[in-house]
Amino acid sequence: MLPRAARALPLEPGKVLTVYYSRTGNTRAVAEHIRELAGGDLAEIKAAHAYPEDYRATTDQAKRELEANLRPALASDVADIGPYGTVFVGFPNWWGTMPMAMFAFLERHDFSGKTIVPFCTHEGSALGRSIADIRALCPKSTIGQGLALRGGSGGYARGAAAGREIDAWVRGLNLASAG
Amino acid sequence: MRGRLALDLLMFGLMLAAFAYQLTGNRIHEIVGAAFVALAGSHNLLARRWYATLGHRRLRAATVLNLLLLAAALLLVASGLGNSHDLFPALRGDLFDRRTHALAAYWMLVLGAVHLGMHGPMLAHLCGGDRIAPTIRRAAMLALIGLGACAAIERDLILKLSGAYAFDYWDFSHATAGFFARYVVIAGGLASLVHLARTTLGSTKRGQP
Numbered sequence: 450m451l452p453r454a455a456r457a458l459p460l461e462p463g464k465v466l467t468v469y470y471s472r473t474g475n476t477r478a479v480a481e482h483i484r485e486l487a488g489g490d491l492a493e494i495k496a497a498h499a500y501p502e503d504y505r506a507t508t509d510q511a512k513r514e515l516e517a518n519l520r521p522a523l524a525s526d527v528a529d530i531g532p533y534g535t536v537f538v539g540f541p542n543w544w545g546t547m548p549m550a551m552f553a554f555l556e557r558h559d560f561s562g563k564t565i566v567p568f569c570t571h572e573g574s575a576l577g578r579s580i581a582d583i584r585a586l587c588p589k590s591t592i593g594q595g596l597a598l599r600g601g602s603g604g605y606a607r608g609a610a611a612g613r614e615i616d617a618w619v620r621g622l623n624l625a626s627a628g
Numbered sequence: 629m630r631g632r633l634a635l636d637l638l639m640f641g642l643m644l645a646a647f648a649y650q651l652t653g654n655r656i657h658e659i660v661g662a663a664f665v666a667l668a669g670s671h672n673l674l675a676r677r678w679y680a681t682l683g684h685r686r687l688r689a690a691t692v693l694n695l696l697l698l699a700a701a702l703l704l705v706a707s708g709l710g711n712s713h714d715l716f717p718a719l720r721g722d723l724f725d726r727r728t729h730a731l732a733a734y735w736m737l738v739l740g741a742v743h744l745g746m747h748g749p750m751l752a753h754l755c756g757g758d759r760i761a762p763t764i765r766r767a768a769m770l771a772l773i774g775l776g777a778c779a780a781i782e783r784d785l786i787l788k789l790s791g792a793y794a795f796d797y798w799d800f801s802h803a804t805a806g807f808f809a810r811y812v813v814i815a816g817g818l819a820s821l822v823h824l825a826r827t828t829l830g831s832t833k834r835g836q837p
């Protein structure tokens with residue numbers, strides 16, 4: 450396996466980017482941890498429109514957006530995906546897949562030849578059908594082994610056990626030899 | 629008696645349909661839930677003798693299990709009403725979240741299966757199962773227990789019973805039958821386990837079948 454020192458970087462070719470969407474912070478916590486391990490840059494994707502404070506109203510709205518296959522405008526995006534070779538893409542599972550803002554993000558940039566490594570937090574659905582959706586949006590990318598952690602309020606994703614799971618997963622991806 | 633069996637079967641069918649929320653969407657899920665409540669109401673009405681004797685009954689395991697089933701059912705209904713969007717939006721509130729509803733539902737599945745297993749001999753008689761050779765019957769039940777255990781692991785049942793889950797996921801683009809089959813063998817396996825345990829323990833203790 451990898452020598453321990455090889456864990457932090459360098460990732461060839463191109464830099465590493467960890468990009469995430471998060472409404473209540475679970476996915477953000479996981480993304481920050483991944484960034485610490487894999488190095489590179491961290492970026493948050495945000496939709497331009499707001500969601501209600503209320504959880505159920507948010508789920509209703511998200512359901513409508515999914516059914517309409519909406520591509521929301523983004524208030525926060527990555528300026529240029531060009532320099533990155535490996536992109537960790539994180540999101541909460543919403544209705545079995547990614548929030549529509551993540552669909553918009555993946556569609557706006559050219560991921561050809563890059564490696565996308567998906568991760569999500571969820572309350573039972575794990576990665577759902579998100580991998581198939583990512584593959585359809587980025588047909589010319591390599592999709593790495595995804596990671597799903599239980600989130601929600603008081604979720605597992607922010608705990609120490611999840612941290613160890615993230616460590617093992619990132620190490621298992623063998624990123625340093627990806628060049 | 630056959631009518632009661634049909635009622636129970638229908639309840640089980642509705643329960644399975646309710647688990648497929650992801651497939652049916654919200655409105656159908658709520659209609660299925662309301663129909664289940666109506667059937668469960670009749671089921672309880674038919675069992676009113678059980679309630680009548682409840683006060684002067686020794687507290688046996690069976691009674692406790694039935695009371696737990698009743699508690700899960702009440703929590704299921706209360707949290708269902710509290711989360712309703714389509715049929716009872718006026719009752720929607722913040723007392724019970726989605727996770728509570730899911731928790732109650734998985735306990736209903738498990739306690740319902742135990743309840744079925746308690747009535748094993750009666751059920752076997754009604755379906756003509758008691759005409760099947762005991763060895764074959766036992767082998768079938770053992771097979772169901774094995775399949776049920778595998779399905780329970782695959783569907784993460786323990787975590788679901790601990791209230792960790794608010795959503796279930798199944799890739800319905802593959803095989804819809806596979807989703808239902810797993811919940812059927814979980815319930816069937818558990819009912820068989822209870823039935824086998826009771827007959828085995830019962831026959832060594834009291835010499836009864």
Ligand SMILES: Cc1cc2nc3c(=O)[nH]c(=O)nc-3n(C[C@H](O)[C@H](O)[C@H](O)COP(=O)(O)O)c2cc1C
Nearest residue numbers: 472473474475476541544545572573574600601795
């Ligand atoms: C609109 C919405 C829809 C959701 N749909 C699902 C779902 O289908 N399956 C699931 O397991 N969890 C679902 N969840 C729960 C979230 O995936 C979970 O709480 C996640 O950890 C939230 O991540 P965050 O804190 O980064 O926003 C949903 C949450 C929201 C707000």
